[in-house]
Amino acid sequence: MSATFRELSDRIGQVGELYARVHEIERNADWYLLKLTEELGELTAEHLLIAGRAKPNADGSGGSREALENEAADLFGQFVLYLRANEINIEAAIERKWLRHLDKYVSLDVDKVAGDG
Template sequence: MLDRLQQDFEAASRAYCAAHGLGRDPDWFMLKLKDEVGELTQAWNRLRGRARRGERSAAELHKNLEDEAADVLGHILLLAQSQGMDLHAAIERKWRFTM
Protein backbone atom coordinates (compact mmCIF):
# COMPACT_ATOMS: atom_id res chain seq x y z
CA MET A 1 0.00 0.00 0.00
CA LEU A 2 2.79 2.46 0.87
CA ASP A 3 4.57 1.65 -2.38
CA ARG A 4 1.50 2.60 -4.39
CA LEU A 5 1.02 5.82 -2.39
CA GLN A 6 4.67 6.72 -2.88
CA GLN A 7 4.37 6.21 -6.63
CA ASP A 8 1.19 8.31 -6.80
CA PHE A 9 2.65 11.15 -4.72
CA GLU A 10 5.87 11.03 -6.73
CA ALA A 11 4.00 11.36 -10.02
CA ALA A 12 1.86 14.23 -8.70
CA SER A 13 4.86 16.03 -7.18
CA ARG A 14 6.96 15.63 -10.31
CA ALA A 15 4.14 16.99 -12.48
CA TYR A 16 3.47 19.91 -10.11
CA CYS A 17 7.12 20.90 -9.96
CA ALA A 18 7.53 20.61 -13.74
CA ALA A 19 4.44 22.77 -14.31
CA HIS A 20 5.77 25.46 -11.96
CA GLY A 21 9.43 25.28 -12.88
CA LEU A 22 10.52 23.99 -9.47
CA GLY A 23 13.60 21.85 -8.93
CA ARG A 24 13.62 18.97 -6.47
CA ASP A 25 16.95 18.20 -4.86
CA PRO A 26 17.50 16.28 -1.59
CA ASP A 27 17.12 19.47 0.47
CA TRP A 28 13.84 20.34 -1.27
CA PHE A 29 12.20 17.16 0.04
CA MET A 30 13.12 17.90 3.67
CA LEU A 31 12.39 21.62 3.48
CA LYS A 32 9.02 21.04 1.81
CA LEU A 33 8.10 18.55 4.56
CA LYS A 34 9.00 21.13 7.19
CA ASP A 35 6.89 23.72 5.37
CA GLU A 36 3.91 21.37 5.29
CA VAL A 37 4.24 20.53 9.00
CA GLY A 38 4.07 24.28 9.65
CA GLU A 39 0.87 24.52 7.62
CA LEU A 40 -0.59 21.57 9.55
CA THR A 41 0.27 23.36 12.80
CA GLN A 42 -1.42 26.53 11.56
CA ALA A 43 -4.55 24.55 10.65
CA TRP A 44 -4.54 22.95 14.11
CA ASN A 45 -4.17 26.33 15.82
CA ARG A 46 -7.08 27.78 13.85
CA LEU A 47 -9.29 24.79 14.62
CA ARG A 48 -8.42 24.90 18.33
CA GLY A 49 -8.99 28.66 18.61
CA ARG A 50 -5.33 29.55 19.00
CA ALA A 51 -5.22 31.58 15.78
CA ARG A 52 -7.60 33.72 13.76
CA ARG A 53 -10.31 31.59 12.18
CA GLY A 54 -11.62 34.16 9.76
CA GLU A 55 -15.09 33.43 8.50
CA ARG A 56 -14.53 29.68 8.26
CA SER A 57 -16.88 27.25 9.97
CA ALA A 58 -15.65 24.46 12.24
CA ALA A 59 -16.32 21.99 9.41
CA GLU A 60 -14.20 24.04 6.99
CA LEU A 61 -11.40 24.28 9.54
CA HIS A 62 -11.51 20.52 10.10
CA LYS A 63 -11.40 19.88 6.35
CA ASN A 64 -8.36 22.17 6.12
CA LEU A 65 -6.69 20.17 8.92
CA GLU A 66 -7.35 16.97 6.96
CA ASP A 67 -5.93 18.52 3.79
CA GLU A 68 -2.77 19.63 5.56
CA ALA A 69 -2.35 16.21 7.19
CA ALA A 70 -2.58 14.68 3.70
CA ASP A 71 0.15 17.04 2.53
CA VAL A 72 2.40 16.00 5.44
CA LEU A 73 1.82 12.32 4.68
CA GLY A 74 2.60 12.91 1.03
CA HIS A 75 5.81 14.74 1.76
CA ILE A 76 6.96 12.10 4.23
CA LEU A 77 6.48 9.51 1.50
CA LEU A 78 8.28 11.71 -1.03
CA LEU A 79 11.21 12.22 1.33
CA ALA A 80 11.40 8.50 2.06
CA GLN A 81 11.35 7.59 -1.62
CA SER A 82 13.94 10.22 -2.52
CA GLN A 83 16.32 8.83 0.10
CA GLY A 84 15.69 5.14 -0.57
CA MET A 85 14.10 4.58 2.82
CA ASP A 86 12.29 1.30 3.47
CA LEU A 87 9.25 2.51 5.38
CA HIS A 88 7.74 -0.97 5.56
CA ALA A 89 10.77 -2.24 7.47
CA ALA A 90 10.93 0.89 9.61
CA ILE A 91 7.26 0.60 10.62
CA GLU A 92 7.70 -3.04 11.53
CA ARG A 93 10.86 -2.22 13.48
CA LYS A 94 9.61 0.91 15.27
CA TRP A 95 5.88 0.19 15.69
CA ARG A 96 6.27 -3.59 16.03
CA PHE A 97 3.55 -4.64 13.66
CA THR A 98 3.62 -6.02 10.17
CA MET A 99 2.05 -4.42 7.18
Protein backbone atom coordinates in the same frame (compact mmCIF):
# COMPACT_ATOMS: atom_id res chain seq x y z
CA MET B 1 -10.82 -0.40 -2.24
CA SER B 2 -7.78 0.89 -0.38
CA ALA B 3 -4.44 1.10 -2.12
CA THR B 4 -1.37 -0.54 -0.63
CA PHE B 5 1.32 1.78 0.68
CA ARG B 6 3.47 1.03 -2.38
CA GLU B 7 0.62 1.90 -4.77
CA LEU B 8 -0.12 5.09 -2.86
CA SER B 9 3.57 5.99 -2.81
CA ASP B 10 3.82 5.48 -6.57
CA ARG B 11 0.80 7.71 -7.20
CA ILE B 12 2.07 10.41 -4.84
CA GLY B 13 5.47 10.20 -6.55
CA GLN B 14 3.82 10.71 -9.92
CA VAL B 15 1.95 13.79 -8.68
CA GLY B 16 5.18 15.13 -7.16
CA GLU B 17 7.07 14.70 -10.43
CA LEU B 18 4.34 16.39 -12.46
CA TYR B 19 3.98 19.24 -9.96
CA ALA B 20 7.74 19.91 -9.97
CA ARG B 21 7.84 19.84 -13.77
CA VAL B 22 4.80 22.10 -14.27
CA HIS B 23 6.02 24.64 -11.69
CA GLU B 24 9.70 24.31 -12.67
CA ILE B 25 10.78 23.40 -9.15
CA GLU B 26 14.25 21.96 -8.77
CA ARG B 27 14.15 19.45 -5.96
CA ASN B 28 17.20 18.29 -4.04
CA ALA B 29 17.85 16.62 -0.68
CA ASP B 30 17.28 19.86 1.25
CA TRP B 31 14.08 20.70 -0.62
CA TYR B 32 12.29 17.56 0.57
CA LEU B 33 13.14 18.18 4.21
CA LEU B 34 12.30 21.87 4.01
CA LYS B 35 8.93 21.08 2.42
CA LEU B 36 8.18 18.72 5.31
CA THR B 37 8.86 21.56 7.72
CA GLU B 38 6.67 23.94 5.71
CA GLU B 39 3.78 21.48 5.59
CA LEU B 40 4.06 20.71 9.31
CA GLY B 41 3.81 24.45 9.95
CA GLU B 42 0.66 24.67 7.84
CA LEU B 43 -0.88 21.69 9.65
CA THR B 44 0.01 23.31 12.97
CA ALA B 45 -1.64 26.57 11.89
CA GLU B 46 -4.87 24.76 11.00
CA HIS B 47 -4.81 22.85 14.29
CA LEU B 48 -4.41 26.10 16.22
CA LEU B 49 -7.22 27.76 14.25
CA ILE B 50 -9.62 24.91 14.99
CA ALA B 51 -8.62 24.96 18.66
CA GLY B 52 -9.28 28.71 18.85
CA ARG B 53 -5.66 29.43 19.74
CA ALA B 54 -4.79 31.46 16.64
CA LYS B 55 -6.39 34.42 14.96
CA PRO B 56 -8.43 33.63 11.84
CA ASN B 57 -6.94 34.21 8.41
CA ALA B 58 -7.67 37.68 7.02
CA ASP B 59 -9.71 36.21 4.19
CA GLY B 60 -11.65 33.94 6.55
CA SER B 61 -10.20 30.76 5.08
CA GLY B 62 -9.00 27.87 7.17
CA GLY B 63 -10.01 26.68 10.57
CA SER B 64 -12.20 23.88 9.22
CA ARG B 65 -11.94 20.13 9.50
CA GLU B 66 -11.48 19.93 5.72
CA ALA B 67 -8.59 22.42 5.83
CA LEU B 68 -6.96 20.40 8.63
CA GLU B 69 -7.34 17.17 6.65
CA ASN B 70 -5.94 18.81 3.52
CA GLU B 71 -2.86 19.97 5.41
CA ALA B 72 -2.44 16.50 6.92
CA ALA B 73 -2.59 15.09 3.38
CA ASP B 74 0.04 17.62 2.24
CA LEU B 75 2.34 16.64 5.10
CA PHE B 76 1.85 12.93 4.43
CA GLY B 77 2.41 13.39 0.69
CA GLN B 78 5.61 15.35 1.25
CA PHE B 79 6.78 12.73 3.75
CA VAL B 80 6.25 10.03 1.12
CA LEU B 81 8.23 12.11 -1.38
CA TYR B 82 11.01 12.48 1.21
CA LEU B 83 11.07 8.72 1.73
CA ARG B 84 11.23 8.09 -2.01
CA ALA B 85 13.96 10.68 -2.61
CA ASN B 86 16.08 9.23 0.18
CA GLU B 87 15.38 5.60 -0.72
CA ILE B 88 14.00 4.84 2.74
CA ASN B 89 12.03 1.62 3.05
CA ILE B 90 9.63 2.89 5.69
CA GLU B 91 7.85 -0.43 6.05
CA ALA B 92 11.11 -2.18 7.01
CA ALA B 93 12.12 0.72 9.27
CA ILE B 94 8.77 0.64 11.10
CA GLU B 95 9.08 -3.10 11.60
CA ARG B 96 12.61 -2.64 12.95
CA LYS B 97 12.00 0.44 15.10
CA TRP B 98 8.37 0.12 16.28
CA LEU B 99 6.67 -3.18 15.64
CA ARG B 100 9.40 -5.33 17.15
CA HIS B 101 8.19 -4.01 20.52
CA LEU B 102 4.56 -5.02 19.99
CA ASP B 103 4.68 -8.48 21.57
CA LYS B 104 6.61 -7.15 24.57
CA TYR B 105 4.12 -4.34 25.22
CA VAL B 106 1.09 -6.57 24.69
CA SER B 107 2.57 -8.98 27.24
CA LEU B 108 3.27 -6.17 29.71
CA ASP B 109 -0.25 -4.80 29.28
CA VAL B 110 -1.80 -8.24 29.81
CA ASP B 111 0.33 -8.71 32.94
CA LYS B 112 -0.71 -5.29 34.23
CA VAL B 113 -4.41 -5.99 33.63
CA ALA B 114 -4.09 -9.40 35.28
CA GLY B 115 -2.39 -7.77 38.29
CA ASP B 116 -5.17 -5.14 38.59
CA GLY B 117 -7.90 -7.77 38.84
